Amino acid sequence: xxxxxxxxxxxxxxxxxxxxxxxxxxxxxxxxxxxxxxxxxxxxxxxxxxxxxxxxxxxxxxxxxxxxxxxxxxxxxxxxxxxxxxxxxxxxxxxxxxxxxxxxxxxxxxxxxxxxxxxxxxxxxxxxxxxxxxxxxxxxxxxxxxxxxxxxxxxxxxxxxxxxxxxxxxxxxxxxxxxxxxxxxxxxxxxxxxxxxxxxxxxxxxxxxxxxxxxxxxxxxxxxxxxxxxxxxxxxxxxxxxxxxxxxxxxxxxxxxxxxxxxxxxxxxxxxxxxxxxxxxxxxxxxxxxxxxxxxxxxxxxxxxxxxxxxxxxxxxxxxxxxxxxxxxxxxxxxxxxxxxxxxxxxxxxxxx
Amino acid sequence: xxxxxxxxxxxxxxxxxxxxxxxxxxxxxxxxxxxxxxxxxxxxxxxxxxxxxxxxxxxxxxxxxxxxxxxxxxxxxxxxxxxxxxxxxxxxxxxxxxxxxxxxxxxxxxxxxxxxxxxxxxxxxxxxxxxxxxxxxxxxxxxxxxxxxxxxxxxxxxxxxxxxxxxxxxxxxxxxxxxxxxxxxxxxxxxxxxxxxxxxxxxxxxxxxxxxxxxxxxxxxxxxxxxxxxxxxxxxxxxxxxxxxxxxxxxxxxxxxxxxxxxxxxxxxxxxxxxxxxx
Numbered sequence: 001x002x003x004x005x006x007x008x009x010x011x012x013x014x015x016x017x018x019x020x021x022x023x024x025x026x027x028x029x030x031x032x033x034x035x036x037x038x039x040x041x042x043x044x045x046x047x048x049x050x051x052x053x054x055x056x057x058x059x060x061x062x063x064x065x066x067x068x069x070x071x072x073x074x075x076x077x078x079x080x081x082x083x084x085x086x087x088x089x090x091x092x093x094x095x096x097x098x099x100x101x102x103x104x105x106x107x108x109x110x111x112x113x114x115x116x117x118x119x120x121x122x123x124x125x126x127x128x129x130x131x132x133x134x135x136x137x138x139x140x141x142x143x144x145x146x147x148x149x150x151x152x153x154x155x156x157x158x159x160x161x162x163x164x165x166x167x168x169x170x171x172x173x174x175x176x177x178x179x180x181x182x183x184x185x186x187x188x189x190x191x192x193x194x195x196x197x198x199x200x201x202x203x204x205x206x207x208x209x210x211x212x213x214x215x216x217x218x219x220x221x222x223x224x225x226x227x228x229x230x231x232x233x234x235x236x237x238x239x240x241x242x243x244x245x246x247x248x249x250x251x252x253x254x255x256x257x258x259x260x261x262x263x264x265x266x267x268x269x270x271x272x273x274x275x276x277x278x279x280x281x282x283x284x285x286x287x288x289x290x291x292x293x294x295x296x297x298x299x300x301x302x303x304x305x306x307x308x309x310x311x312x313x314x315x316x317x318x319x320x321x322x323x324x325x326x327x328x329x330x331x332x333x334x335x336x337x338x339x340x341x342x343x344x345x346x347x348x349x350x351x352x353x
Numbered sequence: 354x355x356x357x358x359x360x361x362x363x364x365x366x367x368x369x370x371x372x373x374x375x376x377x378x379x380x381x382x383x384x385x386x387x388x389x390x391x392x393x394x395x396x397x398x399x400x401x402x403x404x405x406x407x408x409x410x411x412x413x414x415x416x417x418x419x420x421x422x423x424x425x426x427x428x429x430x431x432x433x434x435x436x437x438x439x440x441x442x443x444x445x446x447x448x449x450x451x452x453x454x455x456x457x458x459x460x461x462x463x464x465x466x467x468x469x470x471x472x473x474x475x476x477x478x479x480x481x482x483x484x485x486x487x488x489x490x491x492x493x494x495x496x497x498x499x500x501x502x503x504x505x506x507x508x509x510x511x512x513x514x515x516x517x518x519x520x521x522x523x524x525x526x527x528x529x530x531x532x533x534x535x536x537x538x539x540x541x542x543x544x545x546x547x548x549x550x551x552x553x554x555x556x557x558x559x560x561x562x563x564x565x566x567x568x569x570x571x572x573x574x575x576x577x578x579x580x581x582x583x584x585x586x587x588x589x590x591x592x593x594x595x596x597x598x599x600x601x602x603x604x605x606x607x608x609x610x611x612x613x614x615x616x617x618x619x620x621x622x623x624x625x626x627x628x629x630x631x632x
Contacts, residue, residue, distance in 0.1 A: 053526050074532035086523035090545040099541070100531035147531075 002064030002077075002154040003029040004050070004187055009059035011045050011211075019045040021211040022059070027204065030185045032178065036198035037208035038234070044159060046208075047191045051080050051157050063154055074103070079148035080157040083164065085140045087132040087147075093119075094128040097146050111150075118146040121180065138169045145180070156181065158190040162197065174200060195235050199223070207231045225339075229346040232275045232339055238303060238314045240339070241281075245274040252340065255309040257288045261338045264350050272349060275339035278303065278316040283323070284332035290315070292327045379609070385602035386410070393598045405599065413603040419591050420584035421576035424604050430499075431563055431580040432611055437500035438562030439555050442509050446554070447547065450513035451539055455525065465514075472507040476568050484571055498572045499580070503565065509554050516550045517543070552619050553626030559615050581608040 004027040011020040020042040027033040035043040048054040050061055052073035060067050068076045079100075087096050097115045106114075119125045122142040132140055141161060148156055158177070162170045178201050181188050192198055198205055199219045207214045207222060207230075215227040226232035232240045245252040247270045251260040254274055266272065279301075281288075288308055296303040297319075304315040304323065308331075315331060323329050340349040385393055388403035413424045420427065452458075453465055476483065483502045492498030520543065528538040569580045579587070585608060588601045616623070 051526075051530065053529065073526075073529045078530070080527070080530050082523045082527060084521060084523055086521065086527035088524070088527075088542055090542070090548075099533075103532035103537065147527075 002187065003027055003031075004033075004155055004189065005060075005062040006046070006050070007060040007062070009046065009049060009061065010057045011042070011049060011054060012057045019211055020049070020057075023208075023211075023213055025206060025213065025216065027187055027189060029187055031203045032181050032188045032190065032201060033204045033206060034190045034192060034198045034202035035206045035208055036192055036195055036234075037214075039193060041208045042211040043191045043193075043208045047080075047157055047159055047189060050155070050189060051078055052076050077154045078157055079151045079153040079155075080159065081144045081148050081161045083160045085132075085144040085161075085164075087140060087143055089132055091131075092128065093124060093130055093132070093135070093143050093146075096132065096143055097128075097150050100147065100151050114150045114152075115146075118149040121149065122146050137165050138173065141165065141173060145177070149180075149184070154187065156186050156188040156190075158188065160192055161190075162192070163194070170197075177201070195237065199235065207234060209234075225348070226275075227348050229273060229275065229341040232341070236277060238278050238316070240275045240277050241311070241313050242341070243274045243276070243308065243311045243313070244343070245272050245340075246270070247272055252338070254288060257286075259333050259338055261340070262350060263340070266340075266350060271343055273341040273343050275341060276333055276337060278314045280334040280337035281313075281315045281331045282334065283317065284330050287330045287332040290329055290331050292323050292325055292329065294325050382602045382605045386413075386599055386606050388599055390595070390597050390599055394595070409599045409603045410607075413600050413607065417576075418600060419588040419594070419597065420579070420604075421587075422579070422584070424581065424584070424607055426577055427579060427581040427584040428607060428611070430496075430578060431582065431608070433496050434499040434565070434569070434580055435559050435562035435611075437496060438503050438565075439558040441500060441504035442506040442558045443551050443554055445504055446506050446509035446513050447544070447551075449510050450517055451543065453510070453514055454517040455535070455538075468507050468510050470507075471505065472511075476503065480567070480571070483568075487572055492572070494573055494575050494578045499569055499578075500562070502572075503562065503568060506558070509558065512550060512554060513547065516547060520546060549622050549626035551626070552622035556615055556619050556623045560612050563612050 004025075006023055006025040009020055009023040010018070012018050023042070023046055025033075035046060037043045045054060049056050052068070052071060056069050061069055063076060063078070088099065091099065094115060097118060098111050101111045101114065115128070116125070119128055122145060124139070124142055124146060127135060127139060127143075132143065135143065141164075144161065161177070162173055165173060174197060177190075190201060202219050204216065205219050205222050206216050209230050215222055215231045217225075222231060222235055226235065226240075229242060233242060243254050245254045247263050247266045247268050248258055249268050251258050252263065252272060252274055253259075259274075290304075290308050290313060291306050292304045293306040296305065300319060301316050302319055304317060306313055306315075341347065342349055381398065384400065384402055385398065386409050387406040388399060389405045389409075392399060392403060412418065415423050415425065417423055449468065453461065453468075487493060487498050487502060490498075492501065524542060525538065528542055533541060564582060565580070566582050566586070569583050573579050573583070581604065585601065585604050588604065589596060
């Protein structure tokens with residue numbers, strides 16, 4: 001077992017496109033690290049560089065105590081699960097699992113043992129004689145994971161492995177992957193664009209944007225204390241509301257209401273951006289004036305869409321008949337739930353919360 | 354849609370007519386090969402089988418008649434040549450398409466276009482230089498001389514190239530991570546996946562090789578090296594004796610059998626190779 005470290009990793013493609021612009025990251029031994037970000041943020045490129053499928057422009061990749069920049073993918077002691085599974089269509093499940101071991105010259109009985117063991121872990125024992133085309137999506141996914149497991153690598157790499165599954169199966173596989181990773185204790189890097197997957201699976205969540213890391217932390221840290229406006233709006237569904245605000249003594253003023261919040265180091269009169277999660281707003285006798293334009297019913301909760309001054313706003317309230325569409329209501333912010341960001345740089349301001 | 358049954362009638366009639374037009378000459382050849390020389394020579398071709406089939410085929414296969422060698426020898430020559438051409442083409446095209454798609458080397462595009470351009474240079478166009486090369490290499494009257502110049506194939510290379518383009522890139526990457534080098538990937542993954550494409554090409558190229566006329570005519574001078582297509586032609590154009598048409602017909606029928614066999618044997622794979630997109 002071993003940890004993984006990236007140091008000032010950069011990737012510039014031949015055309016001059018900078019896909020990754022200096023990523024440094026430490027993944028402790030046995031951790032489940034999720035890279036999340038929109039498409040084109042460089043997360044897959046980072047993963048592919050770790051795998052050795054892309055060359056490194058500059059920086060260093062260290063697995064355990066070994067720098068592997070120039071090492072062939074097969075010799076990096078990693079295993080990868082691809083988005084489309086990349087099973088060998090002409091090989092039976094057994095051979096798909098055994099192929100990597102055979103290429104390494106593992107003795108036959110050992111291959112047999114390892115393949116059977118992986119198949120048992122994944123519930124594939126009865127399918128070893130089938131071809132990939134005879135399997136369902138979820139089963140193929142399992143075979144792809146089995147191929148990674150039999151190798152007993154130091155690092156697992158997952159490249160959006162669940163995006164080809166239907167919603168129900170995705171939830172199920174999410175849990176299964178997590179359980180498997182815990183029981184094997186293998187350091188894992190998992191790439192996804194789905195923030196629910198990221199939140200639920202990660203020990204260590206890395207939010208990326210534009211080839212850089214925006215924030216690293218536990219899912220709760222990132223949700224509670226987003227380091228930038230970008231992270232704040234990317235993580236969470238529905239996304240955090242961002243409203244223009246002005247610093248006043250004792251708090252910030254949004255439209256005509258003043259919300260008490262600590263503003264250390266901010267001069268009164270300074271313009272800031274206030275972030276409020278939809279679930280941190282509640283109906284109140286007085287506060288922010290809000291007109292409900294329309295309502296989304298989610299069953300357990302309702303989402304109120306509307307405008308507050310010039311900005312779009314979403315409010316999450318418990319299920320119930322009130323307020324109806326067209327209602328004019330007032331909103332209060334839960335104490336300590338206000339995030340302040342610099343309107344220029346998008347960086348988090350002060351220490352509220 | 355309700356009129357389906359009736360609506361199919363006319364297309365079927367047209368098809369039957371078409372089959373008749375194509376099949377009739379073949380039938381005639383088959384019938385002709387069962388009569389004796391006199392029956393055919395009197396100018397009225399019978400439409401029903403005669404009683405000399407066994408004798409005619411025995412003579413055609415074993416006697417060095419009008420073509421100078423028995424048909425058996427010519428069939429053997431044709432088979433060896435066509436097999437060498439088909440297999441050679443597949444081997445060479447697989448390798449060149451593999452290089453074109455999976456390796457980055459200087460002048461890759463140039464190589465691709467160079468191969469592409471040879472589509473416009475069939476044997477007929479480059480016949481003189483090709484003959485000169487074959488002669489200088491002492492390849493006249495050899496199987497190598499019959500097959501080698503026809504082996505390079507732009508069509509097959511392009512077909513494999515198209516197929517390789519549809520093979521997902523992740524398969525290459527999975528192979529790399531599984532520790533398979535370029536040769537392993539080629540043999541363990543690409544070749545098995547190309548099976549149906551190879552079958553389709555084999556059928557096409559076997560027929561191509563079998564039906565060659567001009568090149569075998571030039572490159573063979575000895576009777577015992579000639580292919581059956583050449584022999585057949587020779588039989589019909591002898592001047593100093595009577596053409597034994599029943600033998601010619603029998604030779605034609607015999608010359609047809611190997612290609613028919615190849616087509617029938619590989620029909621399923623052939624169709625799958627041409628239409629398959631499932632991966």
